[in-house]
Amino acid sequence: MTATKGLEGIVATTSSISSIIDGVLTYRGINIDDLAEKASYEEVVYLLWFGKLPNRAELNDLIAKLSQNAALPEQVLDLIRATPKNVNTMAALRTFVSALALYDEEANDMDVDANVRKAIRLQAQLPAIVAAFSRIREGKEPIAPKEGAGIAENFLYMLTGQEPEAIAVEAFNKALVLHADHELNASTFASRVTVATLSDIYSGVVSAIGALKGPLHGGANEAVMAMLEEVGSIDNVEPYIQDKLNNKVKIMGFGHRVYKNGDPRAKHLQKMSEQLGKLTGNTNWYEMSVKIEELVTGMKGLKPNVDFYSASVYTSLQIPRDLFTPIFAVSRVSGWTAHILEQYENNRLIRPRAEYTGPSHQAFVPIEQR
Numbered sequence: 001m002t003a004t005k006g007l008e009g010i011v012a013t014t015s016s017i018s019s020i021i022d023g024v025l026t027y028r029g030i031n032i033d034d035l036a037e038k039a040s041y042e043e044v045v046y047l048l049w050f051g052k053l054p055n056r057a058e059l060n061d062l063i064a065k066l067s068q069n070a071a072l073p074e075q076v077l078d079l080i081r082a083t084p085k086n087v088n089t090m091a092a093l094r095t096f097v098s099a100l101a102l103y104d105e106e107a108n109d110m111d112v113d114a115n116v117r118k119a120i121r122l123q124a125q126l127p128a129i130v131a132a133f134s135r136i137r138e139g140k141e142p143i144a145p146k147e148g149a150g151i152a153e154n155f156l157y158m159l160t161g162q163e164p165e166a167i168a169v170e171a172f173n174k175a176l177v178l179h180a181d182h183e184l185n186a187s188t189f190a191s192r193v194t195v196a197t198l199s200d201i202y203s204g205v206v207s208a209i210g211a212l213k214g215p216l217h218g219g220a221n222e223a224v225m226a227m228l229e230e231v232g233s234i235d236n237v238e239p240y241i242q243d244k245l246n247n248k249v250k251i252m253g254f255g256h257r258v259y260k261n262g263d264p265r266a267k268h269l270q271k272m273s274e275q276l277g278k279l280t281g282n283t284n285w286y287e288m289s290v291k292i293e294e295l296v297t298g299m300k301g302l303k304p305n306v307d308f309y310s311a312s313v314y315t316s317l318q319i320p321r322d323l324f325t326p327i328f329a330v331s332r333v334s335g336w337t338a339h340i341l342e343q344y345e346n347n348r349l350i351r352p353r354a355e356y357t358g359p360s361h362q363a364f365v366p367i368e369q370r
């Protein structure tokens with residue numbers, strides 16, 4: 001038995017949700033480029049869960065259900081209020097989502113329809129949790145979602161209390177579409193491993209949030225913004241990047257386990273970063289990002305991934321840096337729940353083997369002799 005480090009190249013399951021073939025990403029066979037330009041996030045959620053694009057009635061029904069299910073249990077709001085203000089936001093999200101299960105009577109019901117209802121509640125409540133936590137830690141009251149509004153509009157509204165501009169809703173919707181699913185990434189795999197024991201959907205999503213938190217995965221978007229802030233100005237980009245690469249420090253937002261010739265989502269986020277920068281009159285983050293890309297690609301051949309330009313996009317939308325990874329979860333929860341439903345449909349326990357590298361034939365030494 002020989003282990004493959006990081007399971008690189010190992011095909012661990014079949015799935016009909018999203019594919020990465022020759023560097024092209026599709027959701028249910030539809031190119032991400034088309035979805036990014038043409039789809040609402042709710043259409044994508046429907047596509048991921050039910051395998052086809054919704055007709056108008058189906059879409060309206062999903063939008064209505066999402067806004068009807070967005071209210072948080074009072075006990076979860078109390079927990080958010082009792083949470084220290086300066087905690088890690090992904091640790092907070094992980095805890096609040098876990099708490100949701102305690103107030104959901106169907107939490108441990110394994111019926112297919114019950115699981116779809118829980119997927120809807122999770123998708124509806126995650127944006128409400130992130131917005132409520134952000135407001136409560138600033139000493140403000142949480143804002144109830146607007147009935148009938150889509151998730152992009154509602155999230156920005158619940159976060160700020162202001163009607164968001166159309167361009168902000170459009171950009172945020174596109175970011176949600178681009179982050180919704182990504183084959184067997186680490187957090188999705190974590191969710192599938194968890195529910196393959198026939199554990200519940202909340203446990204699967206909590207596992208996934210824990211995996212997304214790390215800077216080698218979803219946490220990279222916050223790390224990118226921290227880097228841009230540390231670099232500070234375009235003149236400092238070159239010495240900063242040279243120094244990091246000379247010292248073998250990874251540049252966040254670059255490289256990918258699967259894409260070696262570039263992440264197809266990055267160009268959409270780059271374009272948005274440029275447009276929003278121009279619109280807000282601050283193109284500094286975008287220009288610094290472009291210069292970093294030139295250097296890292298030139299020196300290491302590494303291309304930006306989905307996390308690189310999303311950092312400057314969210315900053316232009318005036319979203320606080322430590323909400324970037326929770327926002328990733330707000331979108332990826334659609335993919336996680338689609339994969340969880342798919343796992344239940346054709347389940348087998350996921351239990352690989354380990355190549356043992358420890359000592360053998362060791363004698364047991366009594367405690368007095370150690």
Ligand SMILES: CC(=O)SCCNC(=O)CCNC(=O)[C@H](O)C(C)(C)COP(=O)(O)OP(=O)(O)OC[C@H]1O[C@@H](n2cnc3c(N)ncnc32)[C@H](O)[C@@H]1OP(=O)(O)O
Nearest residue numbers: 215216217218220249250251252253254255256257305307
């Ligand atoms: C949504 C997402 O999860 S997208 C990914 C988000 N993560 C990041 O942006 C973090 C930075 N990137 C990385 O750490 C990696 O590229 C990962 C985690 C994305 C992929 O990791 P792996 O497939 O295991 O690649 P691995 O880390 O082995 O890298 C291969 C080589 O490229 C180098 N490399 C990879 N990424 C980077 C980077 N961002 N900066 C500098 N060098 C890098 C590695 O040091 C390694 O070099 P070596 O062969 O000389 O040791």
Ligand SMILES: O=C([O-])CC(=O)C(=O)O
Nearest residue numbers: 181182184185186257306
């Ligand atoms: O697929 C991966 O390894 C990481 C990624 O890009 C994602 O989850 O969107």
